[in-house]
Ligand code: SF4
């Protein structure tokens with residue numbers, strides 16, 4: 267899947283994410299920390315999401331705490347070189363809302 271860097275999934279979807287307060291200086295999570303993973307509800311911007319202009323970036327993407335998370339495993343049907351369907355869908359929905 268080719269990510270368009272729109273950031274919609276990091277705002278519009280329910281997600282289980284690494285707790286910002288539980289990330290150690292080396293980028294990993296404390297194994298015994300029961301609050302290491304937290305729920306981010308749909309419609310709420312993920313605290314790890316930053317924008318450079320209109321380009322959405324996951325600030326923990328390259329850290330150890332990202333490995334194995336639902337975000338890392340997030341994928342969709344279609345071939346690897348298909349553009350993200352979800353991003354296109356949310357863009358279309360937003361366009362419809364703005365026209366209503
Ligand atoms: S952790 Fe990264 S990929 Fe997951 S929702 Fe937050 S910004 Fe998006």
Ligand code: SF4
Nearest residue numbers: 269270273275350353
């Ligand atoms: S909705 Fe798709 S294109 Fe947009 S940031 Fe998420 S994965 Fe990337």
